[in-house]
Amino acid sequence: MIKQKLPDVHWTRLESWASQGVPDCNGFYRGQEFWIELKVSRSNRISLSPFQISWHYTRYRAGGVTFVLISDPDRRLLELYEGSKVHELRDIGRRVTPLLKLSSPYDWSKLLETLIK
Numbered sequence: 001m002i003k004q005k006l007p008d009v010h011w012t013r014l015e016s017w018a019s020q021g022v023p024d025c026n027g028f029y030r031g032q033e034f035w036i037e038l039k040v041s042r043s044n045r046i047s048l049s050p051f052q053i054s055w056h057y058t059r060y061r062a063g064g065v066t067f068v069l070i071s072d073p074d075r076r077l078l079e080l081y082e083g084s085k086v087h088e089l090r091d092i093g094r095r096v097t098p099l100l101k102l103s104s105p106y107d108w109s110k111l112l113e114t115l116i117k
Contacts, residue, residue, distance in 0.1 A: 005106070022035075024037055040073065048090050067080055067081060069081075077101065077103055077104075078100075079094065080100040
């Protein structure tokens with residue numbers, strides 16, 4: 001859905017078998033690159049593999065921009081977390097304060113603005 005809602009972003013969707021831990025989407029917009037791990041959660045728990053945690057944290061330490069975007073279809077919410085928070089997300093789940101929280105109908109321009117800050 002993100003590719004359709006943000007069509008001006010140059011998206012590359014990566015397959016999970018390509019390399020363990022690499023996020024689902026790579027986006028590039030107006031000279032800024034970012035990576036997004038897409039998750040669906042109906043509870044407080046966020047399922048992140050050790051490979052995903054390692055990738056996000058290593059990229060963050062190298063100066064990269066990464067995010068975890070969680071969709072909660074029951075509550076019709078999108079929550080965006082900084083990739084640097086993967087250890088906290090693993091440990092305490094959605095009790096981590098999101099960088100951005102959107103309710104339906106989603107403000108896609110606000111999401112894009114946050115991704116490229």
